[in-house]
Amino acid sequence: MQISAAALAQMIGAVVEGDAEVLITGPARIEEAGKGHITFLANPAYEHHLYGTEAAAVLVSHEFRPKEQVPATLLRVENVYETVRSLLEIYQQDEAARTVRQISQHASVEDGAQLGEKVRIGKFTVISKGARIGAGTVVLDQVFIGPNVRIGENCTIYPGARILRGCVIGNDCIVHSNVVIGADGFGFLPDGDNHYRKIPQVGNVVIEDDVEIGANTTIDRATMGSTLIRRGVKLDNLIQIGHNVEIGNNTVIAAQAGVAGSTKIGANCRIGGQVGFAGHLTIADGTNIQAQSGVARHIRETDQSLAGSPAYNYRDWIKSSILFTRLPELYKRIARLENQADR
Incomplete structure (x- = not known):
């Protein structure tokens, strides 16, 4: 222009x-x-x-x-x-x-797939039977869109992304390279001999409007029901979202974070890089969590700031960190006092 x-x-x-x-x-x-x-x-x-x-x-x-x-x-x-x-x-x-409806001659669009107006499909991309892609969406090279996937309008799917069977993506979403949406959740049942039998994962992933998902992030399908990413969520690169997780509106999560299955993160949360969440937790709206923290308990009170592993109040964590750096000095002082007391 x-x-x-x-x-x-x-x-x-x-x-x-x-x-x-x-x-x-x-x-x-x-x-x-x-x-x-x-x-x-x-x-x-x-x-x-x-x-x-x-x-x-x-x-x-x-x-x-x-x-x-x-x-x-x-x-x-x-x-x-x-x-x-x-x-x-x-x-x-x-x-x-300037993008008109353009489907590469090297793409595979199976019978029964539905493409809206001005949809662009890149080279070596596969659009499976029953998939529906909304108007204005761009699907770039080497993307796999599984059976019965639904993708809304004006989305961009970057090269190498995989969106597997039955998953749903809303309007105005961005899915970066090598994202996998809808891989099986980590579900296994041990038997008496410590062998693990796979639990079928028959749910899907539902991603609402205006969501951006960074490169190499994975979002597992639900065991039953849906793994749910709400409107306005922004996920950085290299994030793992487990099965049946729910992430609330406008929450942002930085790189290398991991959320174990069935945890529910509220709206308007800000999660730093490499934060880990145990499974089956509830995290209140407005929670801020410092990078490299570990969350192993419910967070019920809204608008808290947390840090550490296990995570606790951010201000208390700062004070504790300062004291931690002084431990060698304090240890020597205590040893000297003990020696004096023994005389």
Whole structure:
């Protein structure tokens, strides 16, 4: 997309300072921006890049006052980060608007699959019998869509993802590369000889609207019923979600976290990287959990911050951590006092 600074300013509600007719071809980071790019300055630590940039235009706040002459056109806005989000959305939508219904000749779309308008199917992708894909969804190369899977409108499924039988994905979702949705849950029954017999996993995974799932994340199908990922959830890369787990609206989970089966995480929670949850727990809405914590009990009270393994109150954990670093010193002091007492 090529657009003048004046036209783009009108779209994002910016005030132009400089050449309003300079042409903008795309966004870039301020330290990498070249001719035709639009970039942004929100963090003062990057201000020095502004004075030598080759970018065509730079988003800045209304309050920003440059210390030197700026070669680029300035677009002044109320909230730089929010405007950057809107700007990237404009470019993404422009790309999608140029996408017509396109099915690679190397894709396999089985009889009985239903594809909506402007659906794109990449090379070596398999769309199984009974699958339904909504309008505007893009399924890239080497994706497997199992039987009777339902995918909503305007989703993007990146290369190598696997969405297995009967799973449901809502509208406006993003599934990154090598995600597996609907693998069997970890269900086994030991017999008297310590042999483990597999428990059939006959449920599915239901993912609501506006969910993003990072690369190599796995979400297991329910034993019965559904593993449920609610609207607005954002999952990072390399996360394991066990069978019959439920994750509430707008909860975010960072990389390498693991949630054991049948645990229910509430809405608006923020879970750090490498957090582990035991199974069959209930985690209250608004819970914040520090990275590398281990959660082995129910969290009933809302809006708590936790840390540690086992996880407990974050402030108490900070105090305990400080004391822990002083243990060698305290041990020596206690030993000296014991020696004095023995004399």
